[in-house]
Amino acid sequence: MSRARDSRSAAVPAPRRSRSHDRATGSGAPRGGAPGAGTGGAGEAGAGTGGTGEAGAGTGGRPTPHHAYPDAPRPPALAATAAIALGSAAGLLVLLGQLSGSARVFPGEVVLALVLAAATFAFGFWLFRRIRPVRTPDRFPCAVAALWGLTAATGAAVIANSALRSAWSSVLGLDLATAWGAALTAPFNEELLKLAGVVLVATAFPRALRGPADGFVLGALAGLGFEVTENLLYAVSAIVQSGATAGALSVVQSAVLRVGVTGPGSHWAMTAVAGTALGLLAPVAWRPPPGRAAAATGLVLLAMAMHWLLDAPVFGNTVPVILAKVLVIFTAAMLVYLAARRDHRRRVRAALAAGGAAEGLPRSAALALASRGGRYRELRRSAPGDHAPVRERQRRLLDDAEEAAAISRGAAPS
Amino acid sequence: MAPGTDAQRPHAPPHAGGSWWPPGLAVGAVAVLVTAWPLLDRVLPGTEPVRSGHALAVGSSEDVEAELTFRRDGWALRTGTSTAERVYHFSRGPAELTLSTVTPTTAVPPTAPELWRGLDRTLRAGDGSTRLGPPDPTRAEDGTRGLTGTLTSDTESGTAVLYPSPDGRFAVSMTLTGRDATRADLADVDDVLTSITFTREDA
Numbered sequence A: 001m002s003r004a005r006d007s008r009s010a011a012v013p014a015p016r017r018s019r020s021h022d023r024a025t026g027s028g029a030p031r032g033g034a035p036g037a038g039t040g041g042a043g044e045a046g047a048g049t050g051g052t053g054e055a056g057a058g059t060g061g062r063p064t065p066h067h068a069y070p071d072a073p074r075p076p077a078l079a080a081t082a083a084i085a086l087g088s089a090a091g092l093l094v095l096l097g098q099l100s101g102s103a104r105v106f107p108g109e110v111v112l113a114l115v116l117a118a119a120t121f122a123f124g125f126w127l128f129r130r131i132r133p134v135r136t137p138d139r140f141p142c143a144v145a146a147l148w149g150l151t152a153a154t155g156a157a158v159i160a161n162s163a164l165r166s167a168w169s170s171v172l173g174l175d176l177a178t179a180w181g182a183a184l185t186a187p188f189n190e191e192l193l194k195l196a197g198v199v200l201v202a203t204a205f206p207r208a209l210r211g212p213a214d215g216f217v218l219g220a221l222a223g224l225g226f227e228v229t230e231n232l233l234y235a236v237s238a239i240v241q242s243g244a245t246a247g248a249l250s251v252v253q254s255a256v257l258r259v260g261v262t263g264p265g266s267h268w269a270m271t272a273v274a275g276t277a278l279g280l281l282a283p284v285a286w287r288p289p290p291g292r293a294a295a296a297t298g299l300v301l302l303a304m305a306m307h308w309l310l311d312a313p314v315f316g317n318t319v320p321v322i323l324a325k326v327l328v329i330f331t332a333a334m335l336v337y338l339a340a341r342r343d344h345r346r347r348v349r350a351a352l353a354a355g356g357a358a359e360g361l362p363r364s365a366a367l368a369l370a371s372r373g374g375r376y377r378e379l380r381r382s383a384p385g386d387h388a389p390v391r392e393r394q395r396r397l398l399d400d401a402e403e404a405a406a407i408s409r410g411a412a413p414s
Numbered sequence B: 001m002a003p004g005t006d007a008q009r010p011h012a013p014p015h016a017g018g019s020w021w022p023p024g025l026a027v028g029a030v031a032v033l034v035t036a037w038p039l040l041d042r043v044l045p046g047t048e049p050v051r052s053g054h055a056l057a058v059g060s061s062e063d064v065e066a067e068l069t070f071r072r073d074g075w076a077l078r079t080g081t082s083t084a085e086r087v088y089h090f091s092r093g094p095a096e097l098t099l100s101t102v103t104p105t106t107a108v109p110p111t112a113p114e115l116w117r118g119l120d121r122t123l124r125a126g127d128g129s130t131r132l133g134p135p136d137p138t139r140a141e142d143g144t145r146g147l148t149g150t151l152t153s154d155t156e157s158g159t160a161v162l163y164p165s166p167d168g169r170f171a172v173s174m175t176l177t178g179r180d181a182t183r184a185d186l187a188d189v190d191d192v193l194t195s196i197t198f199t200r201e202d203a
Helices: A002-009 A013-025 A042-049 A051-056 A075-105 A107-130 A139-172 A174-204 A212-241 A247-261 A267-284 A290-311 A319-358 A363-368 A372-381 A384-411 B021-043 B112-126 B183-194
Strands: B047-049 B055-060 B064-069 B076-078 B087-092 B095-102 B136-139 B145-152 B157-164 B171-177 B196-200
Touching: A075 A107, A075 A139, A075 A174, A075 A212, A075 B021, A075 B112, A107 A139, A107 A212, A107 A247, A107 A267, A139 A174, A139 A212, A139 B021, A174 A212, A174 A267, A174 A290, A174 B021, A212 A247, A212 A267, A212 A319, A247 A319, A267 A290, A267 A319, A267 A384, A290 A319, A319 A363, A319 A384, A363 A372, A372 A384, B055 B095, B095 B112, B095 B183, B112 B145, B112 B157, B112 B171, B157 B183, B171 B183
Parallel strands: none
Antiparallel strands: B047 B076, B055 B064, B064 B196, B076 B087, B087 B095, B095 B171, B136 B145, B145 B157, B157 B171
16 A cells, blocks of 8 residues: 555656656666566566555556566567567468469459458458557557468468368268368367467567457457458459359459458457457466466357357358358457456546546546547647647556556456 | 547556466467378378279259269279369379369359360469360260360379369369379270269259
8 A cells, every 4th residue: 555655645747757767778667567576477566566456446546656668578579579470471471372373373363352351451450459448559569460360370270271171081081071171170270370379469569468458459450360361362262163264253252251241250259259368368477367267268268169150060051040150259259349348448447537636637537538539529628739738648647547457457356 | 539649658568478488388389280280180091992983972053963983993082182072182093183163153154165264274373384285075974065185284294174064053174194194094094084974953
C-alpha cells in the first residue's frame, strides 16, 4: 500500500519525466521488469507491488513508478525476431516453389488471385486491428503476426500437411484418407503453426500481447495471413481442377466461396481463439496458475475443435451445412471476443478512473477516454490550439491505464 | 476518432519476459511438425498394389461415373500423392501413370480441344519443359471419344490421353511416362490408357 500511496502523492508529470529520462539514458529501471522483480515476470510484478494490481481495481494508485521500459531488447526477443525472419523467409521460399510454375503459365489468373488476396488482407488487417477494445494496437507487431501467417505458417503447413496426409493415406487407405485427411491433419498442424507465430510475436514485442484481447487480435491477424495465402493456393489449384479452360472464373469462384462463404468462420476465428489463450499466459510471464493454464489449454483445444468441425466430412458438404458450421465457429469466436473485450474494458476503465482522479478529472470524463468516440468528443470540445496537449494527455492516461490493466491481469488470480 | 491517441508505446510491458521457453517451444513445435511428419511418412509404405481386373472409380458427375480397369498385374498406387477422384499416381516398373480428373465450372462445357490446351498448360505449370503434341482422335474401350498425343519434356517422354465425359461435366486425363522407361516399356502397358469406361447412372 505504501507504494500506492507514493504513487498517488507523486505529481502526475513527474513519473513521465522520470520515465522519459530512463528511456533516454537507458538507465534507472530494471530492464523490462518491475523493481525488485529480477526476471520481469508479471506474476512477480503483480505480487510484488500489490498496490499496483489494486490500482486497476480503483484504489487510486497509478502504476507509473512500477513499470519501466527496456533500454534494449532482451536476448529472447532478439531470438524470436530472428526466428520470425528466418521462418518467414523459409516459408516464402516454399510458397514461391508452390506457385512459380502456375505464375509462369497462368500469369493473368495468378495476378487476379493476388489482387483478391490483397483486398482480403487489407480489409481484414484494418478490421482486426479496429476491433481491439479501447484503441487500435501498434501496427508493426500486427503486421509481423500477419506476415508469419502469410509466409512461415503456410510454408511450414505445406510441408507438414502433405507429409501427414500422405501418412494417413498409408494407414487408412486412399478413400478414407481423402475424406478425413484434412480433418485429421489441419487442426493440429495448422493451429500449432499459427499459434507459434503469435508466441514469437509476443516474445519479440512483449507490449503487443498484454491480455486476452491482444491475444485475440494478434491471433486473428496471424490467422488472416494464413487464410489469405491459403486462399491464393486454393485459387491457383482451382484453375487446374477446372481443367484450365476458364482460369479467371475459377479464381473468382474460389475466392467467393472461401471469403464469402467460409471466410467468416475460418482461420482468423480459430487462431483468434487460440491467441486469446496466449493472452491469458503472457501477463503472468508464461507461468500460469493451474486454473489459468486449464483455461488457456481449453481455448487452444477449442480452436482445434473449430478447425476440425469445418474440415470434417460430417453432416455432408452441402452449402447449408457448411454455412451452419461457419456460423457455429463464428459464434464461438465472438463469444470469446466479447469476454476478452469486456475484461479489457473493465480493467482499463477502472484504471482510467483512478488515473483521472489523480489528475483531477471528473470520473465521467476519465471513463470517456476508454472509447474512441469519447476521445474524439473531448478533442472536438477543446480549443483548436489545445488539440495537441489534449491528445498527449489522452495518450498518457491511456498508456498508464492499459499498463495498470496489464499489471492487474498479471496479479489477478486465475 | 482520435488517431493521435491510438499509438501505443513500443517495447516491453512490466511482464516483458526474459524467458526462453515460450519462443523455444514455438520454434521447437514448428521444427517438429516439418520434420517428424515427413520422417513418419518415409517409414510408412507409400504404395499399395492394384489387383488385375480391379476397377477404380476415378470421377463422377450427377449422371456419369468413370472407372479405370487395370488388365495387368504389377501396377501400384502411390497413396501418398494421390487424392481420390481427383489425381492418382500409379507405377509399374519404370512406367508411371498419372490420372487427373478435372471439373470445368463454366455453364457451357469446354470442348475437347479446349480441354487439351488446358491439359498442356497444366502440365507446363508442373514442369516448364513439358509439351503436348497436337492431339489425334482416340477411343476408349467403351467407345468414348477422346484425344491423344505425345508428351515430351527435358527428362521424359510418353503419351497423354484425354476423355471428356459424355455429359461434359468432367474430364479424365492420363499421362503415361517414365524417366527410365523405354518406348517398349511404355508400349507394354499403354492398354491402360484406353481401359476407361464412362457409365451413365441410369444405364
